[in-house]
Amino acid sequence: MYQNIGLVLCFVVFLCIFSVFSVTVSEHHHVHCTHEHPKADEVIRGVHIEPAHIVKKRSIDQPLRISIFYDHSVYRLEPEKFDMINNTILPEAVKFWEQALKVRKTGGPIKLNRKCPTRQVFVRDGRTHCIDQCNAETMCGEVKVPEEHLNLCYVCNSTGHNCRSLPRNVRIEEEVPTEIDGNSINEGTEVPQVADPEVDYSGVEDTDFVLYVSAVETERCRRGQTVAYASHCQQESALDRPVAGHANFCPGELSTNNRDLPSVLSTVKHEMLHALGFSVSLFAFYRDENGEPLTERRPDTGNPPMDEELQIHKWSDRVVKNITRKNWMIRGGYMERTFHMVVTPRVVQEVRDHFNCSELEGAELEDQGGDGTALTHWEKRIFENEAMTGTHTQNSVFSRITFALMEDTGWYRANYEHATPLDWGKGLGCKFSMVSCKQWLNSQSVTNGTTEKERKNPAPFCERIKGNPLRTECSPRRNAVVLCNLVRHDTILPRAYQHFDTLPNVAPGEEAHYGGSVSLADYCPYLQEFTWRHKSVLVRGSRCSYEENTPKSDVNFALENYGAHSKCFDHSDRVWEQKSCRQIREWQHWGSGCYKYKCESGRLHIVVGNYSYTCYHASQVLQIRIIKKGWLHKGGVVCPPCREVCKEEFASRNEYCKGGEEPLPPNLYRNDILTCSAVTLTSPAFLVTAILNLIFSLQK
Template sequence: MAHELGHVLGFNSEAFRYMRDERGEPRTMREPATNEPILTDSLGYRIPDESVLSNVTRIWKSAKTTVYRHSTALKTPMMLKMAKEYFNCHELDGVELDNNDQVYARGHLEKRLIDNELMTPLLSSRSYISKITLGFFEDTGWYRVDYSKANPIGYGKHLGCNFVMKSCYEYMQIQRERRQSFYPYCDQISFSNTLCLKHENAYGFCDLKQYYSPLPLEFQYFDNPRLGAADRYRDYCPAYVDPFLVSSCRPGLYQNNHSKAFGRPFTGTRNIYSYCNTPEKQSEVHENKNYMLHYFGKSSVCINHDSTRHWQVSKQHEIFEETSPKSSCMSHICSEIEGLILILENKELVCPIKGKYIDFSLRGKYFDINGSIICPPCRDICKIHATSYDSLSKRSTVNTQLKFSIVYTSGFQNNTLFEQIKTKIVLPALTYWEKSLGVKKIASDNIILERQCLDGQTSYVKWPNGTIGIYCNKGCENITRCFTEPIPDNYLNGCKTFVANKPSIQGSRGSGIPPNGYLVFVDASATEPCQSEDLLAYALACQLEFGTDRPVAGYVNMCPTQLSIKPEDVRSSISTFIHEMAHALGFSSTSYAFLREEDGTPRTPRDPQTNLPALGQDSDYIYLASKSTVTKVQRIWVSAVSTTIRTIDVFVLPSVLAEARAHYNCPTMDGMDLENDGGSGTAFVHFEKRITEDELMSGSYSKDSYVSSLTLAYFKDTGWYNVNMSMAQNWRFGKNWGCEFVQLSCYEYMKIQVAKNNPITPYCNKLSSTDVKCLVYDDAFGSCDLQRQKEKVPGENQYFTSIDGVSASDLPYYAGGPSLSDRCPIHRYNCSSVGIELLVGQQVTKCSDGESIPINAYSNNINARGLVLCPTCNAACSHRNIVILIVLPANYLLN
């Protein structure tokens, strides 16, 4: 009706010659006697002035020919101005009119250029009035126009002069050369595959079809001369159109552009209605067949599927891939806090603000779906299709903080100290990681763990869209374990196997763990590894999340003979559990090849047939990581008796390397060293002990260990976690000691420091009985661990040309021995306006920088006399506790 009223109001070839300018003067000269237009054509028909209507010439290229096309175009000023702005083409010389049919000629806009505009000859199921048409009505001189009534989006908008002034064939060629999209045109026969239309909140299909006979040469855009669009009023240019019944303004003409011969996109509805914001359509959705999860309503928006990933439907334990369509109408809300949120039945998917694909799993009443959608940028949807949204207090937010689900094994619960170990050690350690890590990519549904296959025999099933599933050849084990512990059925999927040579899921599926979750089995059993006196605990990850490779289940065993809840041991026991959980969360050589980039893509290339890392495996069958994760570097290693080249493994992960360079104050650092000693379980899975000492992820136990920014940076670089860097502890070992400390041997470092008349800290060169000092990197004192070894030390570890009290022949037997001792009281201190006040026993003594002051203090029936060497106020008052070394004279007295 609106279209026909447009004709009645003046958009017709008969009215063009009567148009007037803004002053009310006729645009076409009139005869004085009759006041009729004076201009006529060769047949004697009255015609408008060329400033209103005339021909434009276009060079029209197809795949088979190049011709000149002369098209009729309107050229009135406001209409042309609006067209130039609409198409973003300031060279435009006229607004082309349809020339395909004499019935339509000169009375309609060219459909190829503005397909869904109200005044095109063949109406779309929804047509909109543009500013171009409104500009025409202003140019008639008869109307005042409200341009706010124009539709804000439209077909062909802002596509430029190449789109509006060249053939569709030439436009597609230009866009291909630029490696840019040539939407709205298309080149695939895919009536069953759909795409969200950029000019409408609907999905559509490419209307390319094959005719029985060749098209005219000027319309042959492909090697096959019979290929062209179903719509000749678009000059046979194939484009994405809505799959609707469309009608013409020609009397008696009613066309269906989506005949049964074209096939039909599966929507779960009774027809192919594709406009999303149509509430009346929702009643036609068949819930038991709505495999595309369509929702039609005022809050609905069209969302494309990721065509490179799976859309897998599981129904009654049968699995099939739905390959069409590639888009769905989905309900949404716009949140000021979270941006665009898509609603899939009772699930919410929070889209990244800038847009990106999201994998999801949905358990429905009639079927389950594993799918992937492409989130558009938030501003595109919430600006155009924005609806009202609930305040944060009215709706639950997605929790991304890591959350542990804990299973305490029978071995742990049988420990007589079970409750105390749990509350004093396990829970504080897990709480630390829950506060430190958030899950970066949250699934829309719970994470389901997979069952283990009988005899470990599996096959990879590659679906048509390229996604890969793993299925068991012989069925599944009765019990699926995480290391030694059975995984309860409520966390497990059904058995993924083959039935009649078709992939299928047999049996029921458990509820799984939350999308931000991690299932951890906590054990305290005297297993075979625990028979080693040096082993405190061990851990591993046992399952990874599909689609991200994040470890989501793991096992930690605390060796019971090493387990202590004595007050003096609790802190170190918590550190040990935090350390082991770091391994289970991904700080492990088995995880390096599965790390992800910031945008979620794998750091290590993947095998397209299995989606596993493609660089091979080492002798322990561990997948090799890319050189952008771990690489080898060479270092010159100087000792007192030799110079060698050491080849070591280093992290080159961006955040780890940046933190290491900043901590050590070494801008040229080429990698963060990994441990190269200790054998399997220590080497390659810890930071180098020599340069990290008491850092949490160094290779051996320290009384106090610190989770530094180095360790947290690793988890940031995994691509799996959002990391709270404020949880890093104040780790001081190696701080600002420079490249000489971190990249040279300890012998060379000590030699350089002596030459500079600097302390050789943290190293020492005196026997332990004579060298007791405060540790500059911790609130403790210790003795030098230089000792005589039972065997001669390898040449590369001989660092002394002389040691007081040691003969030259014995020097090859001396090297660092046990860990530093911390067996002494820690003195409390306060900072006052006059400096440091030491509390020794009950005596308060003021202390100035570097001063040696006498003390004579009593505490617990002990009298201590001697000298205290005061630290600097800055050093003392920047820490919570400090140790002051008491320098006692030879005739000291303790009572």
């Protein structure tokens, strides 16, 4: 008897362990970009390469050439981190922009200017002259520019007379940046310890942009989750194009996990683009197709006017314009909001085409996040996973809109074949791109002929509160399992970011606490990828294409299968169940899952547990009853329209999805039966009650 009681108690313990085991779900880290645009006195302008009248005549047909130089701090990184940067991240990022952008050919070597002690300079024969002397060191970010990359020191006296070049008399440090040629270190020739005063070094040849790279744990790194940051430091004199910049990696935040590589690579591409032209400190220097400035220049300095508050050069409304929306819908009414929009020609055309809205004035810039984010990124609410928004949340892409901005600088031509389609808001019209997310959510209520309102899918926004149990959904292109990031905030949100008049199961007056978890998206709630964690340890992600995201077999209740040819499919309204001859498990976290699929014979086929299920019509529920390792898995997978998944694949083979609905053939799908010999399956609730009664009776 006691032996049997022991078996029963073991079963109870197993049930209890199973019930308390939990995997928490967290959204992807919101890593904010901390690009601090350089102030006017931090950028050296007037790098003389060729006269402007010669440069303007050239076609923009030279593939961009980027030369990389490492500061010695890079070599002090841990070997795994150095290998990742040197062999993967930087080569791929450089290759991407070299293939994506073209420039006017640089007609000679780049010889960078020396830093002057004061902001006052004189320009003589196209060259910048300091007053009396140049600084002993010229920095580009955290890196000291090598002597051999610098031009001679040109000076005039305080009245602008007696202009001349000074001999080189600066001692060269032993530790100088090392040129990187491909993936190998180019040691070059031995560098003399003291510069020859008569030597005029050749500068950096065969390049269009010089990037100095460091890996220093700076104060900016310590502000939280900053992987890298970059900016330009010098501009050439003919058309103001940036010709030198710096990038600093933050050693403490660098992850070498394969799962994180796409995010790190996207971050580095993003930061490099800040240095190449996407920066609020460069807007005032943009030019038209003929090389003429889009912002009027001051006759005394040749520069755009100065914004003393921001300490940057002020742009004209031909580049960025303030646009006011007078009836911006919020909780309880309307308000007036003003936005900064890029209104250059190609950007305007691209955003209008993308959203299918001919009235859209331009591309909205971020208005939150402070100096490191505002005005120098796309608005998160309207361009969510575009890589040049101010925070990385999921699946970043460099879209045609960003490529168009680089063309509108007047410095580049973009190869749009390297742009990635942006799904967010695609084709949703002016009612999405010119209104608040509250107004968009409200517009998805349609009257169905009665007093009740029927809800349409409000994607990409959402209105299901993230809670426990979790109810997952599929991303619009079915690339990932996603959650609505609508949460309760501890404080009342600012009035402009209150989006709900009512919410299910939320007390009246509490709605002002609810919004999306991403502040830069104006707290608009939207569908977002997430990660599963157990005791703060990352278990897996939710993107379907990553095979490593497949759940372990003991917790793969819905028989998911992630990998290269997987997509997300919705589950039916019935909770998935696992049953053995001794236990029943009902999984409360459900709603969608990733599965392999096939497009064959005019039909979509979804593979569950290595069995292929044919979809005969949209919304068909595939009833799953499969035994795996002694467990019967019961649930349902909902078929989407065939065209939604298979249209492109069929088109590539001159095939098509069969139309209409067909009756399902009898006995079509696998229907496993759990056979238990001499064991009676007892429901957990009844079993626990019976055991507690038994224990109580034994204690008497």
